[in-house]
Amino acid sequence: MADNTYYDPKDLRKFGNITEWSEELGTKFFDYYGKVFEEGALTAREKSLIALAVSHVVKCPYCIDAYTKDGLQRGVTKEEMMEAVHVGAAIESGATLVHGVQMMNKYNKLSM
């Protein structure tokens, strides 16, 4: 697998290797990443669900794999996961549709 595709699931295991070609930035990124997902005003569980929704919106297959597994580990149910995906999808489609107002404005401006 993977010889002729852009995405290989096994590449997720090598994510940490990005630090090898830029240690300072890589290390800063992973420190930041780790800190973001710590328990804070939001629980780690809530953050995991947000990450799952965003993973879908940015259409990152690695992130989807990672946060589906993370959710399973935290006891998140499939119903909760799917609702999170719908939240992402709703915002994404809303973002498209709200541009309809721009289209309507332009239409009205150009029309007599």
Added chain:
Amino acid sequence: MATKSLKKQNKELANTERQLEILSNGIFGSDELPTFAKKIKETNQFPLRPKKLEVLQLNLGYMCNQVCEHCHVDAGPDRKEIMTKETMIQCLEVIENTKATTLDLTGGAPEMNPNFRWFVEEASKAGIKDFIVRSNLTIIRANKKYYDLPDFFKKHNIHVVSSMPHWTRGKTDKQRGDGVFDKSIKALQELNAVGYGLPGSPLKLDLVYNPSGAFLPSDQVSMEKDFKKALLEDFGIQFHSLFSITNLPIARFLDYLIASENYEDYMYQLVEVYNPTAVENVMCTNTISVSWDGWLYDCDFNQMLGLKVASKVKHISDYNEEVLNNREIMISQHCYGCTAGAGSSCQGTVA
């Protein structure tokens, strides 16, 4: 959902040597991942040696009323390996003289052993501090003859440790079989009714959580919080502690990992979250596991892999704690399961 053991199905992985071969070859044979021995050598923890013996764990037989998909024992109704009364008598002699402070009965469903009650009555006379029976819960509802088990447990001050993979019906039944969730809930309510698991109650009721799939358990404390909240709100059930246990890649769980093409990822994950601190307290360092036919092992997992203790004393009939304590613990790549993250043991996390 399987209804027969790997053994009954004559599956390749019913053969323990084949399991050990898989665990030693592939990604470990090619050095893609370090073997467990190599890993613990990095922190000078090889060879692994026992510390003070605390737990004597007896497997009363592989027969069970359930056929759980993850079962490392490959237990089920078709397994006929049951501890005889003769072996139990040998165990009782050991129990009377052991320095262990915990006696832990497991199976299969230990209650299905025809001499289970006699053995518990006799063993409880030895006055061991913590006397555990690992009950799958549904056995209490499986047949009228088991209905009074909560009272029996109470009479002998048994510490009940029960499996409960999730607080929702779907996940539980998928792993353990249809109807398991409802029966488990009923059994827990009956245990609560006689005083088990209530706050401050000396009748200890703990639950064991192990993931229903190819992923690791998360933080034991937060899982316990989620379990307690859900079981209390939905069913009025109370319990003391939740032990979170990692599924080890042996027997039916190994078969599942391979069939679902999750084996490599799972092993990568175990190695990635390897925690040398957990090695300090892995259960094989304070446990002796006795099989239904009296052989001695470092843990229940080694028992299922047929890895007997590396000691002159190998059988309950020759039991000698001093000699046994001088052994080296048998290891293979399945041991990564007990050293992942916060560690894993029959008593939950260890690090």
